[in-house]
Amino acid sequence: MEVGILAYGGYIPQSRLQRSEIAKAHMWFNPGLKGLAKGERAMANWDEDSVTMAVEAARDCLGDYDRSALSAVYMASTTFPFMDRQNAGIVAEALNLNAGLQTLDFTSSQRAGSSGLAVALQVAKGGGAPILFTAAEKRQTKAASPLEFTSGDGAAAFLVGEGKVIARLIGSHTEAVDFVDHFRGEGQSYDYSWEERWIRDEGYMKIVPAAISALLEKTGVDPATITTFCFPVAAKRVAAGIAKKMGLPDSSVADNLQDNCGETGTAHSMVMLSHALEHSKPGDKILVASFGQGSDTLLFEVTEEIKSLSPRKGISGYLARRYAETNYNKFLAFHDLINLERGIRAETDKKTGLTTLYRNKNMSQRMLGGKCSKCGTAQFPKSNMCVNENCGAVHTQEDYPFADRIARVNSFTADRLTYSPDPPAYYGMVQFEEGGRLMSDFTDIAPDSDLEVGMLMRMVFRVKDYDNKRGFRRYFWKATPVDASKKGE
Structure with missing residues (x-):
């Protein structure tokens, strides 16, 4: 062959x-x-x-x-x-x-x-x-x-x-x-x-x-x-x-x-x-x-x-x-090429508990949630109990990957009080089309982007936090618009 x-x-x-x-x-x-x-x-x-x-x-x-x-x-x-x-x-x-x-x-x-x-x-x-x-x-x-x-x-x-x-x-x-x-x-x-x-x-x-x-x-x-x-x-x-x-x-x-x-x-x-x-x-x-x-x-x-x-x-x-x-x-x-004054809110210690990281890596790095084998409800994160109020079954959650699933914006905020390396910090609630919700950070939001409720979003693997004291970085999944425009030309 x-x-x-x-x-x-x-x-x-x-x-x-x-x-x-x-x-x-x-x-x-x-x-x-x-x-x-x-x-x-x-x-x-x-x-x-x-x-x-x-x-x-x-x-x-x-x-x-x-x-x-x-x-x-x-x-x-x-x-x-x-x-x-x-x-x-x-x-x-x-x-x-x-x-x-x-x-x-x-x-x-x-x-x-x-x-x-x-x-x-x-x-x-x-x-x-x-x-x-x-x-x-x-x-x-x-x-x-x-x-x-x-x-x-x-x-x-x-x-x-x-x-x-x-x-x-x-x-x-x-x-x-x-x-x-x-x-x-x-x-x-x-x-x-x-x-x-x-x-x-x-x-x-x-x-x-x-x-x-x-x-x-x-x-x-x-x-x-x-x-x-x-x-x-x-x-x-x-x-x-x-x-x-x-x-x-x-x-x-x-x-x-x-x-x-x-x-x-x-x-x-x-x-x-x-x-x-x-x-x-x-x-x-x-x-x-x-x-x-x-x-x-x-x-x-x-x-x-x-x-x-x-x-x-x-x-x-x-x-x-x-x-x-x-x-x-x-x-x-x-690219960390200047010594920028990032303000008091940026001084929070970003130390990552490696034990916690390992125990939750399916959620944080693989973005695995759960799906109830009894009623079919999807949820993120995975838990012992189904979130469907009409079900509530215990120990019925099966692994359910969310990373490649499309979501829509339910709500969003542009926050200039929360520290962000690229203010404002965009975040909000996204609803996955197959079920499941997540309060997520947004990324790759252009300065003149027209975010709106109902906009299609996809999940991308990104750096969540930098621990510059110890040289560690923690990753997580964030939401970004599916169809980024060519604005700014």
Whole structure:
């Protein structure tokens, strides 16, 4: 049986910081930044990180797939929220997966995304159950640095295995070269980058072609037959230069999404692959290359199964779901780049009782409620007694997942007295269409959003609280509008 990609998904945060606003803030210091002021970059909300974005990409990827059939969850990032807690395990919990699976984190290189996918495909060759692979990034960048302009936040996910693949793996190859174009040492918050021309001439233009050449020779594929070439680099004309050097068609060079997203770090080769699959057709050959202490190359051929894949939002759908953010100070605050006076109400100790967290993880991380086996009433949270006043049965509650169920707003409040990193704090009562109610925080509410009773809402996995004293963050589910508009353009 052929091994390859069974499904794909993606996620890009709603807010898009206008690069012109970054330039306005720093041109007094470095007028040369004006050349980077075009377009916009994806900007994660204050309650988003690489884990929450990976969860959203995975949900987009899995759709209605039988999640009990998965054998493993892999996650790649260089911005994991936890250095000593398995982040892929948090993703698995949020997706309500069985405990009997493997979870692995891939990190420490900008090619961790492509390396992780290559490993997942290699493991899948063994004939086991499908593997979910995710890659996500929320990079920290110094103010007024080129990376602040060219970076973006986002995630991609793939279901890989044997069987009815939408893109079969033709082959892969890795060149491992300890070429240091940038690095981030232990205890450092920001990347230290080296000179751009050196990186281009000695790195991109030598190491990547070597990896591509080896792959094409190994597979016997004519470079002229490549339909799409995905290479994640913000620098202009580099991908086109590599394509020309390797004999790839000019038309094969994929959009690097720099105009409307930015480079999502180790996730970006995967984001570009997910985006390419959206627009592919049977017979297309997609070449993916990455760069970071060497280069990974993977070659896929799209199959007829792509036609029968169920619709998904994908990278394109999330790019269309946008709000043009013009407040640069909000970006600094959300990425913890300034020492902001947050007021007395923000001083509450956010310590998480790990015993309580574990005992309630089905509710808080999996969003499992209950459904009465006697009368069919759904409720959140799950309890020993049915909330239906006409039933009241005891010990009849069965696990009932709420995370993927649509709700409607019953009531809402915009509160400026309660502390919120993004005031006002929106919250309210939501009623799930299949039954069950929840007093929920709302998120991704654009400043000029028209919230109203009856509005459709979906649940998203987000950061509930940051415990900055101990370096812990607690996750929970929040409600967000189903159809976010393009307001703010």
